[in-house]
Amino acid sequence: MELIYANAACSLAVHIMLEELGLDYEALRVDLKDKKVLESYNSLGYVPVLVLDNGEVMLEAISILQYLSLVNNSAFMPKDSFERAKCIEWLTFISTELHKLAAPLFHRSDLKDNFIHFTLDKIEKRLQVIEDRLLENAFLMGNLPSVADMYAIAILRVLEHVGIPLDHLEAIKNYKKNLEESPIIKKVLKVEANAAMETKLREGISRRRQNYSQEKRH
Numbered sequence: 001m002e003l004i005y006a007n008a009a010c011s012l013a014v015h016i017m018l019e020e021l022g023l024d025y026e027a028l029r030v031d032l033k034d035k036k037v038l039e040s041y042n043s044l045g046y047v048p049v050l051v052l053d054n055g056e057v058m059l060e061a062i063s064i065l066q067y068l069s070l071v072n073n074s075a076f077m078p079k080d081s082f083e084r085a086k087c088i089e090w091l092t093f094i095s096t097e098l099h100k101l102a103a104p105l106f107h108r109s110d111l112k113d114n115f116i117h118f119t120l121d122k123i124e125k126r127l128q129v130i131e132d133r134l135l136e137n138a139f140l141m142g143n144l145p146s147v148a149d150m151y152a153i154a155i156l157r158v159l160e161h162v163g164i165p166l167d168h169l170e171a172i173k174n175y176k177k178n179l180e181e182s183p184i185i186k187k188v189l190k191v192e193a194n195a196a197m198e199t200k201l202r203e204g205i206s207r208r209r210q211n212y213s214q215e216k217r218h
C-alpha cells in the first residue's frame, strides 16, 4: 500500500492507523502547495490518498479509516453496531463540524472579521462537546482507543496550525499531549516532519475515484 500524506494535515489519522495496524506500506509526503503533484494523485488536490496493493485508490479520511478497520478484524472500532455507529458519529462530527468548518481559516487574511468571529464561535462550541466527553473519558469511545482518536488528534493539530487556541480546554490539552507522547504517534509525527517531499508526478491515479472497478470483492 501507499499513503500520500502532507505534514500537519488530516492524513495523519490514516498514517497513525497504518502504523498501529503494523501494515506494510510506503508513505509519500507531498507539499500541499505543489498542486501538480497533488492532482496527479487526486484530481481535487487533497490528501489523504491510499493506493491499495491491487491498484485501487481510496480517498476521504473517514472512509479509509473505516475500511482499514473492517479489513483488519474491526481493529480500533467497536464491533457492537450501536457503538460502531457512535464511533462513526465522532468521525463525521470531527470531519464536518470541525475540520471543514476551520478550513477557510487557512486563508484568514482574505476573510472578513465577522465571518472569522462567527466561525471561531462555532468551533469553540464544537470543541466544548469534545472537552465534555474527555472530562469523563480517556478516549472518545470511552475506554477504547479508536479511529476517532486518530482523527481527533490530526484535526486538533490542524486547528492549532490555523491559530485556534486549545490551551483553555484542559481535558483536550491533556488528551492531545498523551496521544502525541504515545510511542506510535510520536514516531509518525517524527517521520512526517522529517520526510523529503515527493516531487514526481504520478500517472494514472487521479481519476480512479470515478473509475474504480465494481467487480465483487469478497
Ligand SMILES: N[C@@H](CCC(=O)N[C@@H](CS)C(=O)NCC(=O)O)C(=O)O
Binding pocket: 006, 008, 009, 010, 011, 032, 045, 046, 047, 048, 059, 060, 061, 062, 095, 158
Ligand atoms: N474530504 C477530504 C478532505 C481532505 C482535506 O481537506 N485535506 C487537506 C489537508 S488536511 C488538503 O489536502 N488540503 C489541500 C487543499 O484542499 O488544497 C477528507 O476528509 O479526506
